[in-house]
Amino acid sequence: MRPAATPPPASAAASAPGRTRLFDRTIIGGRRFLVGLSASRALSAGAGTWLTALLFAATGIYGLERGGHMPAAIETMRDVGDAGANIAGFRIANVNLSGQNHVTPGDILATAGVKPTSSLLFLDAEGARMRLEELAWIKRATVQKLYPDRLDIQVVEREGFALWQKDGKINVIARDGTIIAPYSDDPRYIRLPIVVGDGAEKNVVEIVEALSLVPGVRDKVRAAIRVADRRWTLKMRNGIDVRLPEHGLIDSLQQLAVLDQEKSLLTRDITIVDLRLTDRVSVRLSDAAYAARQEDDKVKAKAKKGGNT
Structure with a gap:
């Protein structure tokens, strides 16, 4: 009879599968690393795009400010916003004024920033109130927006003393x-x-x-x-x-x-x-x-x- 085959040493039998698994893990780990690196590169590219856009925006704002065109640019942006809001039904259709005696309605509306194209949505009621109270005749003002299209302005005038x-x-x-x-x-x-x-x-x-x-x-x-x-x-x-x-x-x-x-x-x-x-x-x-x-x-x-x- 042939002698029975001697089984390989336990250490050797265990070592081969162990190397395979370790190698597999290394490969998987390497893939994960490569995937993470690719994502990092994508994020870096996106951040670079945003930074470039911000740089151009900052440069544009600086140029507008230095050239004295910032108020006009802001006014244009406001007009664009008002146009969109008006289409959506927020055009100021009714303005109720009360309390004025010395100050004309035209002066009140102009000071409050209300134009024929103004929308109720983008009207700054608090800013309008503060500007009205800067007028010499006006002691106190209240500006209230009533959606969708009504504006109430009440003023209390000073009296000549x-x-x-x-x-x-x-x-x-x-x-x-x-x-x-x-x-x-x-x-x-x-x-x-x-x-x-x-x-x-x-x-x-x-x-x-x-x-x-x-x-x-x-x-x-x-x-x-x-x-x-x-x-x-x-x-x-x-x-x-x-x-x-x-x-x-x-x-x-x-x-x-x-x-x-x-x-x-x-x-x-x-x-x-x-x-x-x-x-x-x-x-x-x-x-x-x-x-x-x-x-x-x-x-x-x-x-x-x-x-x-």
């Missing part, structure tokens, strides 16, 4: 001192009180409200002049200057009213009434009144001298 004269120019100002408009012969402005000088517009409420409590004086005042941004001097209609103190404004005006009622102070031949001191009232005679008084004193002196001889 006084006339402010400075550097030879007269402007209508609001209660808070905001310049509303240049003065004109509009009947609404004729009876407004007049304040003059630096700081007068910021303190206009103080003097106007104080005078409103003393109508007997107020009706004789031509203008209130702000002095060194600390106190007021009243220029009366007959030319008399009334110098008011820095503090106790209302008390001084009431004192002036009493003196005028009891002694006709504001109709005398004087040029200045000084109320700045709390314990006395000083007046300055006009030149004619002073000369007449001097002459009268001389006559009295001569009469007295003649009587003593």
Whole structure:
């Protein structure tokens, strides 16, 4: 009998399949690596394309900015967006305005950025509100979009509170001192009180409200002049200057009213009434009144001298 074949060593039998599997894994792993590398290259190529596009876009934006064409470009883009939105049914067909008196509807729409081609979809309501409130006459504005095609704009206008004269120019100002408009012969402005000088517009409420409590004086005042941004001097209609103190404004005006009622102070031949001191009232005679008084004193002196001889 032939001797039985000796089986190969266990280590050898196991080593061959092990190498095959290891080789297979290596191949698979290599394929996966190659696939990953290809994807990485594709991503790199895509990123390069995007970076190039961004570079061109940035260059274009820079050129528009440097050339001063950016506003026109933005306006063009907005028009394109509005055209698409209008086709979709968002054209602004109805605009309801309320509260305007001095500002015209045309000025309101232009300031809000509403054009015949504007769409409700792309209208910046908050931006429109802020631009409207930058107008001198408009104190507060509300802009509301009601889809699909209605726009509501409500404004609260400032009211003329006084006339402010400075550097030879007269402007209508609001209660808070905001310049509303240049003065004109509009009947609404004729009876407004007049304040003059630096700081007068910021303190206009103080003097106007104080005078409103003393109508007997107020009706004789031509203008209130702000002095060194600390106190007021009243220029009366007959030319008399009334110098008011820095503090106790209302008390001084009431004192002036009493003196005028009891002694006709504001109709005398004087040029200045000084109320700045709390314990006395000083007046300055006009030149004619002073000369007449001097002459009268001389006559009295001569009469007295003649009587003593």
